Amino acid sequence: MLTVANLSKQFGEQSVLRDVSFSLEQGEVLAVLGRSGCGKTTLLKILAGLEMPTAGTLLLHGQDLRPVPPNERQMVYLYQEPLLFPHLTVFENVAFGLRIRNVAKAEINQQVQELLAELDLWEHAQKAPHQLSGGQRQRVSFGRALIIRPRLLLLDEPFGNLDAQTRADMQQLFLRVSRQHQITSLFVTHDSREALTVGTRFAYLDQGQLTSFASVGEFVQDARTAIRSELAFWENIQQKLE
Numbered sequence: 001m002l003t004v005a006n007l008s009k010q011f012g013e014q015s016v017l018r019d020v021s022f023s024l025e026q027g028e029v030l031a032v033l034g035r036s037g038c039g040k041t042t043l044l045k046i047l048a049g050l051e052m053p054t055a056g057t058l059l060l061h062g063q064d065l066r067p068v069p070p071n072e073r074q075m076v077y078l079y080q081e082p083l084l085f086p087h088l089t090v091f092e093n094v095a096f097g098l099r100i101r102n103v104a105k106a107e108i109n110q111q112v113q114e115l116l117a118e119l120d121l122w123e124h125a126q127k128a129p130h131q132l133s134g135g136q137r138q139r140v141s142f143g144r145a146l147i148i149r150p151r152l153l154l155l156d157e158p159f160g161n162l163d164a165q166t167r168a169d170m171q172q173l174f175l176r177v178s179r180q181h182q183i184t185s186l187f188v189t190h191d192s193r194e195a196l197t198v199g200t201r202f203a204y205l206d207q208g209q210l211t212s213f214a215s216v217g218e219f220v221q222d223a224r225t226a227i228r229s230e231l232a233f234w235e236n237i238q239q240k241l242e
């Protein structure tokens, strides 16, 4: 469905992405783990059409994406800070993408109602964004993205500003909803636990070079992901408790 081949990006002398290649099938979630400054945001921006690659090919359903403007790519880019219209209710924020596409009113009401129920937001439908918690705002932002059935969802540390419990709840919600709607996503995070929770495929990005793993086992075994050292840490604690 999505094929990225030999993608490179230079900012002046600096090589931010080097020969990045991967492919994704419908409904897969590629979890990209990487430390700050590794080039994650640049990769997502290139996919969204907000930056142009220096070299390489990008194909979505066989179509070359490079000449396609961002608003025609049918992708949604979700950041840490949910982007909501402050003057619109939760209902209207989610409905927005359908209203501008001139979908019939009854159809909009039904779809928004169903999605808000799915996202556990129905009781907040008439509130304004400033009356919501951070996790609720992020759920509205997720609803705005899902309602237009994006071909690709790009998530850039979307739960990074949330407390640990809300973050864990959001990961479960993301899993449930993306499975149900067969959403294809690229989910970048610096948290290995989050990557393991949300991913169906796994990659590691380091200084602009992407390593894709054939299995979750290979991802866990690669020393750069630091998952083995975390497991060792917890085993050590466990031994102390015994």
Ligand SMILES: Nc1ncnc2c1ncn2[C@@H]1O[C@H](COP(=O)(O)OP(=O)(O)OP(=O)(O)O)[C@@H](O)[C@H]1O
Pocket: 011, 016, 034, 035, 036, 037, 038, 039, 040, 041, 042, 043
């Ligand atoms: N428009 C730009 N012009 C010049 N350099 C840039 C530009 N955008 C990004 N960079 C550089 O590219 C590198 C990667 O940036 P990027 O934003 O992709 O990192 P990141 O992996 O998302 O990091 P973080 O997790 O800290 O946001 C950085 O060294 C950054 O300074």
